[in-house]
Amino acid sequence: MRDNPFFETWTTPYQMPPFERIRPEHFPPAFDRGMADHLAEIEAIAGDIRSPDFANTIEALERSGRLLERVANVFFNLTSSDTTDALDAVERDYAPKLAQHQMRISLNPHLFARIAELHEKRRALGLSEDQMRLLERRHLDFIRSGAGLSGEAKIRMAAISERLATLHTTFGQNVLFDEKDWHLSLTENDLDGLPEALRNAARQAAEERGLKGGWVITLARSSVEPFLTFSARRDLRREAYQSWSRRGGRPGDHDNRPLIREIVALRAEQARLLGYDSYAAFKLDDSMAQTVSAAHGLLDQVWIPAKRKAAEERALLESEARSEGMNEPIAPWDWRYYAEKVRKARYDLDETEVKPYFVLDNMVKAAFDTAKRLFGLNFAERADLPVYHPDVRAYEVTDAGGKPIGLFLQDNFARAAKRSGAWMSSYRDQSDLDGEVLPIVVNNNNVAKASPTLLSFDDATTLFHEFGHALHGLLSKVRYPSQSGTAVRRDFVEFPSQVFEHWLSEPRTLRRYALHHRTGEPIPEALLRRLLATRTFNQGFATVEYTAAALLDLAFHSAPMTDSDVDAFEKDLLERIGMPAEIGVRHRPAHFQHLFAGSGYAAGYYAYLWAEVLDADGFAAFTEAKDPFEPSLAARLKDIYSAGDTHDPMALYVAFRGRPPHVEPLLEKRGLN
Template sequence: MTEINPLLQKFDHPPFSKIQAKHFKPAFEKSLEQARKEIDSIVRNPEKATYENTIETLEFSGNLLGRIASIFFNLNSAETTPEIQKLAQDISPLLSEFNNDLLLNFDLFERIKDVFDNRSAHNYSEEQLRLLEKIYKNFTRNGANLDKEKQARLREIDKLLSLASLKFGENVLAETNNFELHISDESELEGIPDSVKDSARELAKEKAKKGYILTLDYPTYIPVMKFGKHRDLRKQMFLGFGSKAFKNNEFNNEKNVLDIVELRLERARLLGFESHADFVLQERMAKSVNNVKTFLDDILEKALPAAKKEIEELEDFALETDGIKEFQKWDKAYYTEKLKQKTFDLDEETLKPYFELNQVIHGMFEITAKLFKLRFEKDKSIEVYHKDVVTYKVYENDKYLATLYADFHPRAGKRDGAWMTTYKDQYKKEGREERPQVSIVCNFSKPTKKQPSLLTFNEVTTLFHEFGHALHAMNAKTNYPSLSGASVYWDFVELPSQLMENWCYEKEALELFAKHYKTGEVIPLEYIEKIKRSSNFMEGLQTARQVSFGKLDMAWHAIESTIGIEDIKTHENKAFADTELLPEVDETCMSTAFGHIFQGGYSSGYYSYKWAEVLDADAFELFKEEGIFNAAVASSYKENILQKGGTVDPMKLYKEFRGREPDPEALLKRAGLV
């Protein structure tokens, strides 16, 4: 009797309890076969190409394949195993081959081109035109106009890129998991919060060791760097974190970085672009490499004088406090926190009791209810991939809007960082509307036997950030899945996420969720005022740091040749030359673990965080002027930004909401740099 494959049965929410790793390969093979048949039916259609029988039919093809892929790759990020990682190496080339077969299908492109060339003869809606242009460009930007020989090379490049990117991520995860700093003497952990020590002690017990085990997971690494009094401990942790995939071992990513950069450049050149960045930026608000570089340089010009002054302050403070004569990178977070405490009489540990995870989530939902009339209800009937995951049904005016998966704690099979993803996008088809299934994934401290999960203020803003992305996906109100939710230009996608962070600084919002986990006391007004006053603390350094990441991204992707790149570290140092304010550490390298640009979707797009900050600072000014819970402003934002996805040019959407183009001065003013 043939075993039933749950991935090939009809399902709405992913049937996680039934899915085993062995199900994925046959499910991909079957869904790829089905998707190919769907494409073939478009090509073989004897009727003249129309919007309905070509563009829309193509848009809705491969639905099963897309759903299986979303489940598989989301698990590979959030709950991976050696078996899943091995499968990813096998499956990624199959998907690359299918994608190439699709985008290099001459007969299919001829039908698409026919519809595109005759578009002026039809009264298409703005959304229909956006989809038509997106599909047409997707083909031309992926080799449809190349000759057979160049198309064959493009196929090879895409296959190699998918494997190199996967290997890059696996190496970073392995290096993160392999690092353990075993501490026997508790005195070495002086200054580190008890919650972190409790977790480290529990981990040591799990591994049958006495004392404490420190890891590179963010809930451990960040507090150690901020609060660890022992300088040598901070140095060991810093070197462990900064040398990920840069050591002379099997997980070294230097070759992967160069391979990815060279393949991306060759691919761009095949398609007629000078660089990978030129290729990417053609479909961004920024439009060109020159615009991005000018944007970053302009911000750096404003931030650098402040950053230099702030470093001098830290160096003087460290000398005065502890006699530190040679200030190093592993000192920066510690003395920043100490000086912040001294300046504002405020420290993270004082604030954390007011930010218990469940209470913050409850408040975040309450803020969303006030702004967008949404309601969140836990639903334990929805299957999850790990016991830590919590699911919610989301309602708008009592009508089902979306499903939200929330996964908040670190574990061995989960990569670092925080992200939003979807298991299903919103769209309309044949009179039926499909609502989205959205997931936010973070890495916050686990509850211990002594206390619940308490967040730092930075983690609170991280949660609101990812929730902002989720709101973009959940509120989608479009016809086509590829234009739905966060399917927008990459330098526009961070607007909803970064805008949501602003409510974390407002008294009216904080009072909804910042309550002491033991007493229920609302966070004192003096703390709120200190949070606001300290929000710009060391802003010059923070801005210079973000700009440096954008410059590193451009240094790898705006190049027109890799000739002359001696090695990864030297090239990175050149990129950081304008922003580096502390002595270089030879053992560390950012590029080899820079997942955003070598594994995620941010290649040639890291600048977009700052770009979107301009948008969010300007947008929130309107909320501040009219009231942070003003119904009319919130409704306009929801209608023009959250619901419309990629159906309209983003600048047009922004102007509909704001009444004008964004003003860069809003960001500089908020940051205290002007």
């Protein structure tokens, strides 16, 4: 295709992808050429007649595959953020091809022999710290991909990888199908209890689906959770909750449960081929936790106090429900509704009073201002840059001296063509191996669009969380692309995002940016104090629903499912841990995309809690300094954001904090001590 944009040098500012010219049919030939070019580069490295050295092997690998990387970065960002049937078809076709391509590289014996030789004599090579870590990580990646296996085992490892790529893709597409396929249509008689902001969002969701004159609740978290919180119609809450919890698991062509059985079986076989008892043991061996028992140990530390606190919360909710004449036990579709009533009664606070002060645009400004005060960054909107959807806003990011450091894209609104949840990704990663390459980072949120768009405090926290990930990519200052930004161990990658959440709760942030959407007046001091006083409210519920999901993850990847189906496996685990019946697991297996739409968080969902130990302890340093923007602490924190994977993560943390982390600040933060 002569006019394929991927075969051209992009002349857009910052070499942004020319989205307006990129069409689905451009991807197959671009993937094909990208893989062919990459394999030719690999063969040149593997077949080099010179003795291996760091430059002709490791650095050469860092320079390989650049066309393929550019194509893949654009493609997989679009299939997550703004997919189409045509893009979905390309993904189903190319996911196994890309996995096969990667395994051809990982299992290339001549390439691995060169890396192994370098690794063997690494102490004598005179490498810098980032080079030593890159060599060691490259060697470990090849080992963990099966490069050290014998012939038949290598062939089987490649086949497993190819099959898993297909299963992961199908799993994610099935969840999106259910989320697009279902909605709850409401009439005026069904709106009892719903605040104005939620009604406006539901009206707009209806219009987007061509249902003018009505209201619609979707399975986006930003739509269904507020509905469960405020709707006085218990029958409709139940319908919405059950549809939400069953997505991905409805019988039929899009049922993910058979896929889960195959995925966990293949992963277990992968682990056995590599000499591990379980997939969990395999994954955790290359983590900060290192062992399954260490991950379980952390989860167990919070599980019992979380259940105890949740039981206290349930008693309050039951009392409220009885006062309203409901004599049935609290169900999962009741918890949020009565929790909001208890919060209002106990703290004289309800979300409808708070939400008018949390305007989306102001919360974006608050995140930008925090980054400026901590790290000296400035964000200037660039309306001239090409974007893939009208909702996307692009910003040029500069440092304190005015030097550009990258581009930041923010895509905040939920829509049918976008997967659920919130995430950070990149179109290009920072590096300076062959001259400065600036990052292009994107944040995706799923806020219900309205006029004006108002956030809950949880929504605002999610926005800050994802922006923390974005800063990890934007502030990266490394030499080698594979060490850039968020390319760190899974149970460390959440630290930069979670610690950044703390600055949303800073009173000076809220006084400046929590402004009423109509009057522009700052949030009243009394309301601010009541809001901050509720930070540990309902944390028993939040901790239980999260920890149960993390324990379920470890269970799937620690022991074979034997003859039980997915639902029975889930039910058995929840019974064994004593899961409260009135609290649902945060992610049920059939829509648990962290685990089954890819392998990134498989046997690693515990990482959010592991990182929360770090973030609670880390922010405590600022509290102890009595200044949330204390310059020396901010500078040391910036070092973590900038380091990428050039250092051991615990060494980075200790350099920042002066000691290893303590768990007590986490328990205090969640009100579990």
